[in-house]
Amino acid sequence: MPARRQPRFVVITGSDTGVGKTVLTAWLARRLRARGIQAVALKPLCSGGRSDARALHAANDGELTLDEVNPWHFSAPLAPVLAARGEGERIQLPQVVNWARAVGRRFDLVLVEGAGGLLSPLGEGFDTRDLVRELRGTPVLVVPNRLGAVGQMRLIFEALPRSAKARAQMVLVGGKGGDAAAGSNPTLLKEWLPGVPLTLLPWVTGGAAASPASGRRISTALKSLTAALQG
Numbered sequence: 673m674p675a676r677r678q679p680r681f682v683v684i685t686g687s688d689t690g691v692g693k694t695v696l697t698a699w700l701a702r703r704l705r706a707r708g709i710q711a712v713a714l715k716p717l718c719s720g721g722r723s724d725a726r727a728l729h730a731a732n733d734g735e736l737t738l739d740e741v742n743p744w745h746f747s748a749p750l751a752p753v754l755a756a757r758g759e760g761e762r763i764q765l766p767q768v769v770n771w772a773r774a775v776g777r778r779f780d781l782v783l784v785e786g787a788g789g790l791l792s793p794l795g796e797g798f799d800t801r802d803l804v805r806e807l808r809g810t811p812v813l814v815v816p817n818r819l820g821a822v823g824q825m826r827l828i829f830e831a832l833p834r835s836a837k838a839r840a841q842m843v844l845v846g847g848k849g850g851d852a853a854a855g856s857n858p859t860l861l862k863e864w865l866p867g868v869p870l871t872l873l874p875w876v877t878g879g880a881a882a883s884p885a886s887g888r889r890i891s892t893a894l895k896s897l898t899a900a901l902q903g
């Protein structure tokens with residue numbers, strides 16, 4: 673039997689926790705799968721509950737078990753590295769990378785959601801940036817669209833592994849609610865990070881549970897990002 677080619681990895685990261693990574697990852701998984709792409713979403717490490725993993729498990733249409741979507745989970749609502757140590761575990765980068773590659777062999781495209789922001793500690797001496805580097809992933813940088821977004825986006829873009837910068841995709845989430853900067857952020861981002869593709873993601877009631885198929889706005893917003901990830 674011919675060996676399956678290496679999957680394409682996409683690493684969904686951003687400026688912080690609570691910025692919309694899980695919602696975006698679930699929407700992307702659903703949209704890619706609806707287009708017939710063998711895509712799956714993973715959340716290697718969860719701390720303080722497994723709601724992210726459950727959302728991604730649902731978006732995968734049950735293609736993987738919850739434990740396959742999320743092998744490492746710890747109850748303390750702390751950075752995963754500390755939550756793991758609290759339960760006597762020390763998670764090492766090769767464990768996570770080898771697991772992602774092994775699961776990935778069954779798929780064409782693997783979406784991997786980090787935890788926290790790009791440089792938040794994940795395990796022993798590694799963060800989401802290391803996952804981007806080791807998996808040669810396409811980084812998707814998620815930042816809330818409000819005053820300060822341009823600075824945050826520039827910080828995480830600059831922190832990317834050099835080789836990953838050319839593949840980076842930017843996503844601004846939301847932007848309604850009276851923040852005057854939300855309207856001008858896209859223009860300013862294009863000026864300061866020229867050539868880096870930008871997606872504006874609407875704020876949609878229901879979050880991850882709102883299927884792209886049910887929302888023309890989501891489908892439209894994700895069209896070029898989905899196409900870019902397919903390669």
Ligand SMILES: Nc1ncnc2c1ncn2[C@@H]1O[C@H](COP(=O)(O)OP(=O)(O)O)[C@@H](O)[C@H]1O
Pocket residue numbers: 686688689690691692693694695696724845846873874875876877878879880
């Ligand atoms: N585009 C969006 N539309 C509606 N709700 C959203 C959107 N993005 C995020 N949310 C909501 O914001 C909160 C944080 O989003 P989440 O995706 O869990 O962030 P992260 O994964 O970065 O921690 C959740 O309650 C989620 O439902």
Ligand SMILES: [Mg+2]
Pocket residue numbers: 690693694695724785
């Ligand atoms: Mg999340």
